[in-house]
Amino acid sequence: MVCQVLCREKPKVSVPMEHQQWLNRRAHGDGVVELELGHAPQNVLSVEYLMDFHHEIRALEADPNITVIILTSPFKDFSVGTNPEDWKQDAASREALDRALNTAFLTLFACSKPVVCVARGEVLEAGMFFVLASDVRVAHARAAFEMSEVSRGQFYPVALLEIARATLDPQSQRRLILSGQRLGPISGRHAGFVDVIADDYNDLIEYALKEARKLSNLPLECYAQTKLKLRQDALARIADTLIEDVDIADHWMPQGNGQRGTA
Numbered sequence: 591m592v593c594q595v596l597c598r599e600k601p602k603v604s605v606p607m608e609h610q611q612w613l614n615r616r617a618h619g620d621g622v623v624e625l626e627l628g629h630a631p632q633n634v635l636s637v638e639y640l641m642d643f644h645h646e647i648r649a650l651e652a653d654p655n656i657t658v659i660i661l662t663s664p665f666k667d668f669s670v671g672t673n674p675e676d677w678k679q680d681a682a683s684r685e686a687l688d689r690a691l692n693t694a695f696l697t698l699f700a701c702s703k704p705v706v707c708v709a710r711g712e713v714l715e716a717g718m719f720f721v722l723a724s725d726v727r728v729a730h731a732r733a734a735f736e737m738s739e740v741s742r743g744q745f746y747p748v749a750l751l752e753i754a755r756a757t758l759d760p761q762s763q764r765r766l767i768l769s770g771q772r773l774g775p776i777s778g779r780h781a782g783f784v785d786v787i788a789d790d791y792n793d794l795i796e797y798a799l800k801e802a803r804k805l806s807n808l809p810l811e812c813y814a815q816t817k818l819k820l821r822q823d824a825l826a827r828i829a830d831t832l833i834e835d836v837d838i839a840d841h842w843m844p845q846g847n848g849q850r851g852t853a
Contacts, residue, residue, distance in 0.1 A: 612639060613646050621657030622802045623650060624795075626664060627720070633669035635716055636676070640690035644697045651701050657806040659701070660798050661720055662708045668733070669717025677744060691716055692749040692832070699723040699753050700825060702814035704805035708798045709733050709775075709784075710791065718766075719750055721783060722757045725817070726805070728786040728798045729775040735783075738770040748831045756824040757783060 616624040625646060629639050650659050663669065676687055698705065698720070707724035713735050721727050721735070739746060746754070746767075754767060762781040765771045778784035786801065788794045805813075818825075 613642055615650075618660075618799055618802070620803060620806050621655060622660065622799065622806055623656050623658070624660040624662055625650065626662050627669065628664060631665055632667045632712075633663055633665065633717065635669065635672045635691070635694075637686050637690040640687075640694040644690075644694045647694075647697050647701055651703050656703065657810060658704045658706065658802040660706045660708060660795075660802055661724065662795065662798070663710065665711070667711035668709045668713045669720060670712060671715030671717040674742070688747045689835075691719075691747045692828075695719040695723050695753060696749040696825075696828060699749070699756075699821065700818070702817065703810070704802070704808075704813065706798050706802050706805070708794050709735075710794060712736070715739055716750065719753060722753050726786070726798075726801045727778075727784050728788060728794060728801065729778060729784045730791060730794055731775060731787055731789045733775050733778075734772055735766070735774075735778055736770065736772040737766045740768055741770040749828050752824045752828050752831075756821060 612627070612629040614626040614628055616626065618624060627633050627643070629636075633639075647659070650656050672687065672691075677684055695716075704726070705724040706726045706728065707721050708728045709721055710730040710733055713721060713733060715737055716739075718735060718737050754763060758766065759782065762783070765781075766773065773781065775784050775787045779787065786797050788797050
């Protein structure tokens with residue numbers, strides 16, 4: 591499987607109830623599974639949450655009965671990114687958060703199965719990478735997208751910057767990343783990171799399911815290999831930059847045949 595090895599396998603342990611509740615699955619038939627991101631109240635990205643997301647995406651990808659993944663949020667805002675205070679902690683804590691961001695969003699970006707992201711409310715900073723790393727993006731008409739890390743003097747983790755480079759054109763990189771402009775869904779559609787806009791909240795999941803069922807009817811093995819080939823340059827740059835992290839360097843470097851290394 592594509593998303594396999596950013597972290598070594600560990601023995602199964604009991605998961606705290608709050609962790610079980612912040613990532614919830616809902617089956618919609620035809621192999622389509624919704625993964626609800628439920629870290630109340632705004633899906634703030636912590637190390638634990640990001641690593642749980644990483645493991646959940648791996649599990650969904652490994653399940654042969656699942657064809658398409660839909661990412662949703664039950665909250666007013668889809669995700670507001672990390673807590674700025676977490677970047678003021680000691681060096682070890684900052685490094686752990688940096689690596690968790692690399693791990694979670696690299697796993698999503700390289701997931702072999704089609705992923706549909708349903709964005710509503712504010713989608714801010716690192717929370718934008720749920721959108722950028724997905725394959726189809728459905729947004730509410732009042733959604734807002736903003737990446738203001740540079741204005742705060744905060745550097746992007748390597749994987750996130752490469753995902754942005756692979757999915758945003760130069761003008762959108764300048765507007766979103768360098769200038770920190772807030773864009774609406776229409777601007778997002780023009781920039782290529784929003785595909786479908788829903789005027790009504792009730793239509794969001796219906797539109798997402800419609801897109802997911804289109805994807806589930808595709809030859810999924812061909813889809814998976816072609817998706818990886820399209821993204822292999824970005825994955826190679828990430829692996830090259832993070833060469834000292836053996837979990838990334840050994841397993842995420844694409845091979846000439848479009849498959850990922852298995853060392």
